[in-house]
Amino acid sequence: MEEIEASQYRIPKGVQGKAGCVGTVVEGECIATGEPVAIKEVDLQSKRYQKVFQNELYAMEKLAGSDKLVDIHSAFVRGDHGYIVMEKLDNDLLHFVLDKGRLEEPQAKEIFYKVLQAVKYMHDNSFSHRDxxxxxxxxxxxxxECTVKLCDFGTAKEFTKKEFVTGVCGTVLYCAPEVKMRIPYDPRKADVYSLGVLLHVMLTGLFPFEAQYTEKPKPDDVPDAVIVYDMxxxxAASLIELMLRPSPKARISLQEILKHSWLKKHHKAAKVKLRDHIPHSLSTLRQKLNKQ
Known part of the structure; x- marks a missing residue:
């Protein structure tokens, strides 16, 4: 296996990694310590991908410090590819759910609560995730314990409290109706809808509209949510129903989710732990890319 060294990390080349919407994630290694890391590689020849790469650097620079978000060690450019070096965790929630078929409510509750804390941290710092x-x-x-961390901030959006945003982004099966309608929307309420789909998938192994079609839908064809109540x-059904309401005004807020009876009696409010380390390379690299 041919390897190239960039910065302080060893990156395997020619190895098939986990493909995302924009980049590919492979397992690398810190040369100094031998610690395994996850390295996201993005092809910067695409203007769209370059914009997403820069946006992720900006979001992580602003949000760095929370133990609820994946820790970014470094970022750099080599040739026409950008790299983001992150801490490596054992699994992602998709494969965790697929392995089990669906999660029992006590375990799903623990994981979902930690996801909510991550999203709350972002919202409290004026960012929505949007994917x-x-x-x-x-x-x-x-x-x-179970460690849960949110990652992939390429479509994250900074906002003001009263600001509505525009733009279709994210993954169609998790997108709120107002996002697919291409109208200005509250990004926090759009995140809540995605969380509702997420919780339904965790508890049932199904999308809340899966029974209504047999082929992958087009963006404008995804129907309103239909909850699988018998599972x-x-x-839990009450909470999901409130999160998946088509109207953003009628949809529950993140603060109300945390107070819902399905969660409230099992968890006390947890403080977000902050790290002292903020990767200097994020700011430096982002400024360099902006000048190009």
Missing amino acids: IKPENILIEMNDK LSKE
Whole structure:
């Protein structure tokens, strides 16, 4: 296997990694410590991908420090490819759910609560994620605890409290109706809708509209959500129903989700731990790319 060295990391070349919408993630290694890392590679020849890469650097620079988001070690450009070096966790939520078929409510509750804390941290810092889905949630289990972290901030959006945003982004099966309608929308409420689809998938192994079509839908063809009630407790179904309301005004807020009975009686409010380390390379590289 041919390897190239860039910065402080060894990146395997010619190895098939986990493909995302914009880049490919492979397992690399910190040369100094031998620690395994996840390295996202993005082809910067595409103007669209370059914009997403720069946006991810900007978002992570602004949001760096939370233990609820994946830790970014470094970022650099080599040739016509950009690289983001991240901590490596054992699994993502998609494969975790696929392996089990669906999650029992106590386990789903623990994981979902931690996802909510990550999204809340972003919203509290004036960012929406806009692509919440199981593939973008990393998970690692051991005997003592379950570590859950949100990742992939290429479509994250900075906003003001009263600002509505525009632009279709994210993954169609998790997109809120107002996003697909291409009208100005509250990005926080759009994230809530995606969280509703996520929770339904975690608890049932199905999308909340899966029974209505047999082929992958086009963006404008995804129907309104239909919840699989017979696989859910009344409290879980109630929460999902509130999150998947088509009207953003009628849709529950993130703060209200955290107070919902399905979650409230099992969890006390947890403080987000902050890290002191903010990768200097993110700011430096982003400024360099902006000058090109």
